[in-house]
Amino acid sequence: MQLLLVEDDPLIAQELTGSLSTLGHDCTHCATGAGAIGAFAQGSFDAIILDRMLPDLTGTGLLDHLRARGPLPPVLMLSALGSARDKVEGLNAGADDYLAKPYDIHELNARLSALTRRGAQVHGDxxxxxxxxxxxxxxxxxxxxxxxxxxxxxxxxxxxxxxxxxxxxxxxxxxxxxxxxxxxxxxxxxxxxxxxxxxxxxxxxxxxxxxxxxxxxxxxxxxxxxx
Missing domain, CATH: 1.10.10.10 (Winged helix-like DNA-binding domain superfamily/Winged helix DNA-binding domain)
Known part of the structure; x- marks a missing residue:
């Protein structure tokens, strides 16, 4: 998959991009909402992995901005905020799925695969x-x-x-x-x-x-x- 990772923590981003690469995915990393907006405008992605807390925009704010430009690929929100209320807020904001940190890379990969399979089924209808x-x-x-x-x-x-x-x-x-x-x-x-x-x-x-x-x-x- 071609993935857009929006994560401001450099250590998490490095670990995650390395793990995703090992699993066979191409990952474009952005540390800010502004960087993600630019990358999204220039590339085509199968899914977005989005940190909820960014230095310039909230993850939900970034979703609103990208959605205003048209249909989005599946969005997996990844956040240290892991309460049930936090997850509901993320889903209500438009994320397709929500995974709390710390996460298991194989669970994350399985969730991404499920999201993109569903997207393919929808577009084939x-x-x-x-x-x-x-x-x-x-x-x-x-x-x-x-x-x-x-x-x-x-x-x-x-x-x-x-x-x-x-x-x-x-x-x-x-x-x-x-x-x-x-x-x-x-x-x-x-x-x-x-x-x-x-x-x-x-x-x-x-x-x-x-x-x-x-x-x-x-x-x-x-x-x-x-x-």
């Missing part, structure tokens, strides 16, 4: 998927409801795609973890509920509210709420 007035455009990660439209980040897009493909059927958290995150395990954070809430707010802004929660069971996207 049909150009559009529609249910009533709700349509999803895989070419540019946009969702439309009637005349309103919005850009979705990678996780929001993948969640909505999965729910639309299973419209009017119960989708469990385990199904979403495997189908959207490629996880075969239960993460310590409530990553599914957090991102479903964010997706629901995005759809409500368009005037559409088709996702219902079955407490203790999972979620359903109701097709009759998309007409």
């Amino acid at each position: 049909a150009i559009t998927l529609s249910i009533g007035r709700l349509s999803l455009d895989a070419a540019n990660h946009k969702v439309r409801f009637g005349t309103q439209q919005a850009h979705l980040n990678r996780v929001e897009f993948s969640l909505l795609l999965f729910l639309m493909r299973h419209a009017d059927k119960l989708v469990t958290r385990a199904m979403l973890l495997e189908g959207v995150w490629s996880y075969a395990f239960q993460p310590v954070t409530n990553i599914v509920d957090t991102n479903i809430s964010r997706l629901r707010r995005r759809l409500q802004e368009l005037g559409c509210d088709p996702i219902i929660t079955r407490r203790g069971e999972g979620y359903m996207l109701m097709s009759d709420e998309c007409v």
Whole structure:
């Protein structure tokens, strides 16, 4: 993989780039948010490894800046802030996954592989998927409801795609973890509920509210709420 590493600690950056190189990846390292913006504009990356605390920008601030320029590759946030609240905040900011320091390099590599596999599956899908007035455009990660439209980040897009493909059927958290995150395990954070809430707010802004929660069971996207 072609990776963009944004990490201001020189020792961590040196260790991580060396380990990733040993695993067969090409890694471009930037120590600041400004450097990452420049590198991102000049190169093409399969994934971004992002430290949450940078000397000039926060990791979440950098995500906002890059996202304003268009679709992002998968983002793995790497941070010494490892509480459940910190992880939820990072995921809410748009990271696709969150790993606390200290980390195991093989776990990090497995998470990157899962993220990029999911990205490849998304881009291989049909150009559009529609249910009533709700349509999803895989070419540019946009969702439309009637005349309103919005850009979705990678996780929001993948969640909505999965729910639309299973419209009017119960989708469990385990199904979403495997189908959207490629996880075969239960993460310590409530990553599914957090991102479903964010997706629901995005759809409500368009005037559409088709996702219902079955407490203790999972979620359903109701097709009759998309007409």
